[in-house]
Amino acid sequence: MATRALRLLSANIQAGSSTRGYSDYVARSWSHVLPMGKRGSLDLIARLAGEHDIVGLQESDPGSLRSGFVCQTHYLAQRGGFDYWTHQPNRRVGGVASSANGLLSKLEPREVIHHSLPGRVKGRGVLLARFGDSPDALLVAVAHLSLGAGSRLSQLTFIAELLHNHPNAVLMGDFNCAVEAPEMAALFRGTRLQPPTCTVPTFPSWRPLRAIDHILIGDGLRCAEPRALAAAQSDHLALSLQLEVPESALE
Template sequence: MTRELPTRDSSSPSSLRVLSCNILAGGQVKRYREYVTQSWKHVLPTGKRANLNDLADVLCDFDLVALQEADFGSLRSGFLNQTEYLAENAGFPYWSHQPNRRVAKVAASSNGLLSRIKPAEVLDYPLPGRIRGRGVLFARYGSGKHSLVVLVAHLSLGPQARAHQLGYITELLEGHPHALLVGDLNTPIESPELRALFARTSLQPPENPPATFPSWAPNRAIDHIFASSSLRVDDLRTLPQLVSDHLPIAATIHLPATLRMEQSASNAGTE
């Protein structure tokens, strides 16, 4: 699903400020024992809207924001579509979300994409796996060989399932020389499944990927922003924890001059 909010002018950017964040439905975990001692917070909306408001203040500085574990309307979010809420409060003119897994009325998880650039196409793809509920959100900006594709994914915990899912993503990337893969991939860059991805696509592994998990003492780099060799990545970094048990990961992506994309010149809702 893609929604559009009012905009003014547009221009073609030479770089994009990109952020990826597993938002844990607006919840927050600060130590391992809280998964048990504060488990009730994961099924109730208490405090989550305030956390999202703090996050929205940070998102204003970015052009593209990829979300994972964004609730699209259940008990734990107060029946709020969190992707839409963040888009409106951070002034993004375009937002898309991909519902992936619903657990009765208690939880409803999705991938999301907030954008200051108008996508030419947004597609939803379910990812393979023995347990359903994983997907990749595919957005294309521009047309033909001069387009940029952005894939937002939240992969499985098991290495065999991840390998199948990354194989599927490899197929989606065929014929797209300018691409970004962002999200919670649940594995470090030295894993066999990511090494296979890099070998079969033009996506490049970062030299020093920052650790993103757990957010209170990060020691694993499992959230990623991967760019094809035609794009240049600068300032790859994490941001302080505002929500979740993952740290947000951010980068500046420099685009080749051949790419032509529309970009909002101001925040949404100004007119």
């Protein structure tokens, strides 16, 4: 069966903010409401993203005070050489800060759908892109899950319904939990997504101890083991992997 190699990246970019230790959450709290210093970080992230074919973003500011009213997903698409991009704004705190899931792609998606996710606190979503026209077309979902286990369970159950029985599905993002977490069982039970053969710690970026960012793939796909890469000075490392996709899933 003919396949095509694609490079995927999932990155929580923390809206371009810089966090080099827990003390920065306080000492650099201004960076979460003011735009200074973010352009250089975004340029570094764009350089990393540009080495990939499909990129899922979390905590990409869609245009508020802290980003200088710049849509960061669009900025990264332009700087990274992506012809196709979309974003899903999820949370807005007045005009000061806002957050979105984003997708950058060098392949044209046939369809992009934005879904709101359930949860105790509203404001989470999953962005779903379909590449190809066949029933088994490549599906790529980008999500940023809640901090609470109960909300994550309802969100993963919802996502499982979207990706149910699909062999060529990819789910990437910041899950805020390890793959061994009890709520993840609902996802694996309800889909053909496979637990990774190894876990890669991504948080905190300056001393990664927790594997809470994931790229999960269906059993119709093959991949090389993921690698953790610095996304400028975000508090998360990004995950990169090479995916082998059946050509038929892209037609």
